[in-house]
Amino acid sequence: MSSKSNGATNEIKFTKLFINGQFVDSLLGKTFETTNPTTEEIITRVAEGTKEDVDLAVKAARNAFDHGPWPRLSGQARRKILLKFADLIEENVEELATLDVIDGGKPISLSRSLEIPTVVELFRYYAGAADKIHGTTLKMSTSIHAYTLREPIGVVGHIIPWNFPSQGFAMKVAPALAVGCTMVVKPSEQTPLSALFYAHLSKLAGIPDGVINIVNGFGETAGAAISSHMDIDTVSFTGSMEVGRLVMQAAATSNLKPVLLELGGKSPFIVFDDADFDKAIDLAIYGNFINKGEICVAGSRVFVQEGIHDAFVNKLAEKTKDWTIGDLFDPTTRHGPQSNKQQYEKVLSLIEHGKKEGATLLIGGRPFGKKGYYIEPTIFTDVTDDMIIAKEEIFGPVISVLKFKTIDEVIKRANATKYGLAAGVMTKNIDIANTVSRSIRAGAVWVNCFLALDKDAPHGGYKMSGFGKESGIEGLDHYLHVKTVATPIYDSPWL
Incomplete structure (x- = not known):
């Protein structure tokens, strides 16, 4: 096993919170250090969000969902914006890859050639799904005409892991955007930098203010506030089994929101x-x-x-x-x-x-x-x-x-x-x-293969590895409500 000297560093452009389309300081003015694991040196200080900042971000996301254009756009319109987002990510692959290298200790070959291209393809994949989210016409046993609607669930809380910060971002954010949800994202405090750059690109792509909000911070403060927030409709979490339990408990004891948990394995x-x-x-x-x-x-x-x-x-x-x-x-x-x-x-x-x-x-x-x-x-x-x-x-x-x-x-x-x-x-x-x-x-x-992970294949666990699926068409399900609409047929006994 050979060793070579350390390589490049990168100017850090975005270190604040991203709320309602703007990069802002935390309300309490708090920051925390993010460290380069190769050198053990501080890269920069990042704004530290707490419950108050989560409240502000949720308010922006709720307003964007209840009154903004994103959930009301046609699937075709959302598709065009998501495709532009994917193009911008592809154009900035070098900068995004470098951020994940210095922030997470990832070899550039893995980040540049695999993880960021996977992010691009995930956004393109779900862009293609945005105008294909359909309900079903039901043949009822009574004289009732009925059909289902698949509607966006609302405001989503995403809690991103530190091992694949870019891919984790895309696996959660892309399908939620495709169906018309708005969101509050908490990147890991260990690797917050690339998520902030994605927020910048999302605005350039034309995603409306308030749709994506990024709150950097720690699990026991920002993460807990997201999990327990009464105005967040669902939570998606990837991380440890121990923290997954806490997320589930917080969701259950607040507004009984559904959760998607991916909690690791011993394969x-x-x-x-x-x-x-x-x-x-x-x-x-x-x-x-x-x-x-x-x-x-x-x-x-x-x-x-x-x-x-x-x-x-x-x-x-x-x-x-x-x-x-x-x-x-x-x-x-x-x-x-x-x-x-x-x-x-x-x-x-x-x-x-x-x-x-x-x-x-x-x-x-x-x-x-x-x-x-x-x-x-x-x-x-x-x-x-x-x-x-x-x-x-x-x-x-x-x-x-x-x-x-x-x-x-x-x-x-x-x-x-x-x-x-x-x-x-x-x-x-x-x-x-x-x-x-x-x-x-x-x-x-x-x-006769391994790590056969792909945008087309649903990913999720059994037992204490969690529940719910990410990637594939199934990756949309967690962010959708199914509503049944029924009307009586003329001369029906229900009239």
């Missing part, structure tokens, strides 16, 4: 003896170490059938050495620092737990370099199901390899988790592939 990646060996190795590495392991669907429990286990482990360690750590602005760099100090310390602590519980540290497991929150790509073997590293979401560059014998055994063990976000199955046997795919309790099962 199994199952490799059978007959699998394409080299492809399985590459996918195990990619599926765990991309974005320095800060990915909710990481296949961090790698189950390997006993016939190929030893050879697999040896090759996995050998190829991991090529996963380059270094300058985030070097396009050959694959591995950056953890996004923040808290996560860095958590990952290192869990690695120590793995050692103490008796797992074999095959490679990595240490901080890398003299500055920044870098952790070496790490592989444990001789892992058992009851170890903390096999049970808890690490959210860092750590693989646990577990040996198995039979298909029934691995299905039972793969399902023995509180999570259920995703799973991977590597086999050339269609019967094994079908059996495992039907048996694993997860929102997505990828056969």
